[in-house]
Amino acid sequence: xxxxxxxxxxxxxxxxxxxxxxxxxxxxxxxxxxxxxxxxxxxxxxxxxxxxxxxxxxxxxxxxxxxxxxxxxxxxxxxxxxxxxxxxxxxxxxxxxxxxxxxxxxxxxxxxxxxxxxxxxxxxxxxxxxxxxxxxxxxxxxxxxxxxxxxxxx
Amino acid sequence: xxxxxxxxxxxxxxxxxxxxxxxxxxxxxxxxxxxxxxxxxxxxxxxxxxxxxxxxxxxxxxxxxxxxxxxxxxxxxxxxxxx
Numbered sequence: 001x002x003x004x005x006x007x008x009x010x011x012x013x014x015x016x017x018x019x020x021x022x023x024x025x026x027x028x029x030x031x032x033x034x035x036x037x038x039x040x041x042x043x044x045x046x047x048x049x050x051x052x053x054x055x056x057x058x059x060x061x062x063x064x065x066x067x068x069x070x071x072x073x074x075x076x077x078x079x080x081x082x083x084x085x086x087x088x089x090x091x092x093x094x095x096x097x098x099x100x101x102x103x104x105x106x107x108x109x110x111x112x113x114x115x116x117x118x119x120x121x122x123x124x125x126x127x128x129x130x131x132x133x134x135x136x137x138x139x140x141x142x143x144x145x146x147x148x149x150x151x152x153x154x
Numbered sequence: 155x156x157x158x159x160x161x162x163x164x165x166x167x168x169x170x171x172x173x174x175x176x177x178x179x180x181x182x183x184x185x186x187x188x189x190x191x192x193x194x195x196x197x198x199x200x201x202x203x204x205x206x207x208x209x210x211x212x213x214x215x216x217x218x219x220x221x222x223x224x225x226x227x228x229x230x231x232x233x234x235x236x237x
Contacts (some may be wrong), residue, residue, distance in 0.1 A: 030159045054160060054164075056210070056213070058213055063213075063214075063215075070232060095237070096223065096237050118232070120237040122215065124229075124231060126232065126236070127236070128161075141235070
């Protein structure tokens, strides 16, 4: 089987989940499972006005592509699409989307999960909090739990 | 060579990028960071805690013991928090 070629986009604009699911499954008869993960901005108990997502242009796309290609080599995926937004994002808005498709569900679940675990720790994005009281909050700290999550893929 | 800074490292330095001339004897990422520390106390402060600063060479992650090679672009940034 030839590995699927992942589709990776880094953009300021929002995305439409339905459109991305259609793009991965329309016109094909070999797709039996589509798993989507979308990450949204939380308001952190009502204190957060927005997140500012800084990224490293060029490397952000290249690094997610490297991770996505590894996922496509490891599982029999029929398609993999990843979108990560940058810029100012308000609570309730989308930040990231992963859509993984395969003939059988386990590969799609695992592929999407692997992609997110590595994206969290290796894709060059940084979140800064803007608080409701008008102040500019802190840069979000990386979590040890995110590094721990990688161990299950070793 | 182009140096790029992101997140709180960029804020603390007050700039996102700069062009520098790297001494020829610098071969590894670690040696490069040691050299950066000699460029001013703000770099010394940023690099105070070992391993908190991540390094990418030509847009690929590199460990401190790895070679710089023919680097055109080196980026410094804290652990990533995307997703």
